[in-house]
Amino acid sequence: MNDPKVIVALDFADAAAALAFAGRVSPNQCRLKVGKELFTTAGPHLVEALVAKGFDVFLDLKFHDIPHTVAQACKAAARLGVWMVNVHASGGRKMMETTRDALEALPQRPLLIAVTVLTSMDEAQLAELGLPEPAAQVERLARLTRDCGLDGVVCSAQEASLLRGVCGPEFKLVTPGIRPADASVDDQHRIMTPDAAIRAGSDYLVIGRPITQSADPVATLDRINQSLELL
Numbered sequence: 001m002n003d004p005k006v007i008v009a010l011d012f013a014d015a016a017a018a019l020a021f022a023g024r025v026s027p028n029q030c031r032l033k034v035g036k037e038l039f040t041t042a043g044p045h046l047v048e049a050l051v052a053k054g055f056d057v058f059l060d061l062k063f064h065d066i067p068h069t070v071a072q073a074c075k076a077a078a079r080l081g082v083w084m085v086n087v088h089a090s091g092g093r094k095m096m097e098t099t100r101d102a103l104e105a106l107p108q109r110p111l112l113i114a115v116t117v118l119t120s121m122d123e124a125q126l127a128e129l130g131l132p133e134p135a136a137q138v139e140r141l142a143r144l145t146r147d148c149g150l151d152g153v154v155c156s157a158q159e160a161s162l163l164r165g166v167c168g169p170e171f172k173l174v175t176p177g178i179r180p181a182d183a184s185v186d187d188q189h190r191i192m193t194p195d196a197a198i199r200a201g202s203d204y205l206v207i208g209r210p211i212t213q214s215a216d217p218v219a220t221l222d223r224i225n226q227s228l229e230l231l
């Protein structure tokens with residue numbers, strides 16, 4: 001598989017557990033995501049170690065701060081050799097454009113995407129924040145992200161077909177909240193199965209616990225990949 005669709009979320013408590021998983025899979029089977037828990041405990045060295053093993057690494061730190069701070073943080077991420085990095089679209093136009101410009105000045109840059117609405121959020125939680133229902137808020141932030149020249153967004157697969165129409169074929173749609181039919185939903189709300197997500201227009205599926213907490217993580221990953229090959 002040259003372009004694996006599955007990005008495994010390495011939400012492990014320490015570097016040893018993350019490296020043990022990475023030692024059991026190959027860069028042809030999946031990409032890897034390092035998020036807040038693992039980065040806070042294991043830091044940049046772990047990211048560099050995964051990159052050195054040949055994996056495409058998505059550094060999922062969801063930066064959200066003033067423009068200069070976010071741009072510098074994303075440049076620091078680029079120096080680690082990561083494949084993809086992200087910010088929160090709700091940080092606004094100036095933040096996204098400043099970060100895009102900072103990365104475009106580099107000889108080699110990671111993909112830059114923006115989080116729209118977290119997949120754990122439902123309509124009631126958004127209403128509490130004074131925001132419209134998920135699809136409307138996701139579309140608004142995705143349009144802004146595209147206008148700022150970023151490469152794509154994080155959204156739920158439930159919004160993928162809408163955004164594919166609005167943002168075009170090249171715009172990357174990275175979708176967490178993926179749940180095989182027999183998996184626990186956990187704290188996710190806007191979910192979809194792996195094959196339905198790809199059919200809806202997702203480019204990449206972020207999958208954590210359904211793989212990493214399963215009895216046989218490699219077999220689960222293989223099963224998901226096989227279900228996608230049939231499409």
Ligand SMILES: O=c1ccn([C@@H]2O[C@H](COP(=O)(O)O)[C@@H](O)[C@H]2O)c(=O)[nH]1
Pocket residue numbers: 009011035115117118119120154155176177178186188206207208209210
């Ligand atoms: O909207 C978002 C953005 C990021 N995530 C991250 O994806 C994984 C999902 O893990 P699961 O175990 O498959 O639920 C996790 O690292 C989140 O931080 C997201 O879920 N939703």
